Amino acid sequence: MKGALWICSLFMTAPLCMSQVDYSTQVQPVFNASCLGCHGNTSGVSLNSYAKVMASVGSQFGTAAVQPGSKESSPLWIKINPNPPIGVRMPPNNPLDQTKIDIIGQWIDEGASESATAVEDLSGQPFRFALIDNYPNPFNPATTIRFSLPDEAFVTFQVCDIRGAVVNLYSGYFQSGEQVLTIRLGDRPSGLYTVRMQALAGNKTFRSRAMKILLLK
Numbered sequence: 001m002k003g004a005l006w007i008c009s010l011f012m013t014a015p016l017c018m019s020q021v022d023y024s025t026q027v028q029p030v031f032n033a034s035c036l037g038c039h040g041n042t043s044g045v046s047l048n049s050y051a052k053v054m055a056s057v058g059s060q061f062g063t064a065a066v067q068p069g070s071k072e073s074s075p076l077w078i079k080i081n082p083n084p085p086i087g088v089r090m091p092p093n094n095p096l097d098q099t100k101i102d103i104i105g106q107w108i109d110e111g112a113s114e115s116a117t118a119v120e121d122l123s124g125q126p127f128r129f130a131l132i133d134n135y136p137n138p139f140n141p142a143t144t145i146r147f148s149l150p151d152e153a154f155v156t157f158q159v160c161d162i163r164g165a166v167v168n169l170y171s172g173y174f175q176s177g178e179q180v181l182t183i184r185l186g187d188r189p190s191g192l193y194t195v196r197m198q199a200l201a202g203n204k205t206f207r208s209r210a211m212k213i214l215l216l217k
């Protein structure tokens with residue numbers, strides 16, 4: 001917590017909680033509907049399963065189509081946007097709508113994992129990216145969140161109520177290692193809340209699972 005700069009704000013008009021993109025229900029269906037006609041089970045770019053997508057190397061860019069953590073360096077994302085630097089926009093003559101492009105971009109930026117929770121694992125690092133636990137729980141009015149970071153990162157925490165509205169937001173820079181953050185909800189009614197954390201390290205974005213915390217007054 002040393003040296004961290006805190007911004008804490010309360011939203012009166014509640015924006016929606018951030019959620020992590022799920023590959024099998026949000027990304028693969030887009031490929032099935034719009035890409036498999038030409039990128040089925042073939043060599044080069046083959047988009048019929050998670051493993052095939054991750055193994056795809058296009059002949060134009062000559063690199064893996066998906067670069068986990070960076071949509072801007074991923075040929076797959078570049079090619080579904082207007083005016084790619086090489087070749088034509090995908091799918092040819094039939095562009096995806098912006099929502100689908102954004103979902104695919106978010107999935108890549110979150111680490112391009114197959115399951116929504118695998119994003120927390122960074123193998124080979126002394127510390128994982130993880131939201132660990134909170135104590136005490138239940139709590140009133142404050143609870144301490146424990147989390148860890150493999151690298152220095154700009155971290156944002158969202159606290160949401162059960163309707164999915166953001167009630168508190170904290171952000172700041174943290175060193176790598178295990179860290180703590182105290183969350184206060186004294187002005188809120190008793191009930192279940194969720195905490196999510198998003199960390200920006202270099203050009204990578206990681207998002208945690210939602211952790212449930214219980215305020216009991």
Ligand code: HEC
Nearest residue numbers: 034035038058059060061062065075076079087088090091
């Ligand atoms: C009508 C056939 C067709 C459809 C549908 C199609 N593509 Fe393609 N795709 C091509 C062809 C042909 C190429 C190679 C030539 C080009 O890019 O202009 C290509 C190339 C690519 C590349 C190659 C980049 C590289 O490095 O070589 C990517 C990535 C790609 N497509 C992604 C997609 C995605 C994602 C979709 C669906 C959203 C899609 N394509 C839909 C025909 C198609």
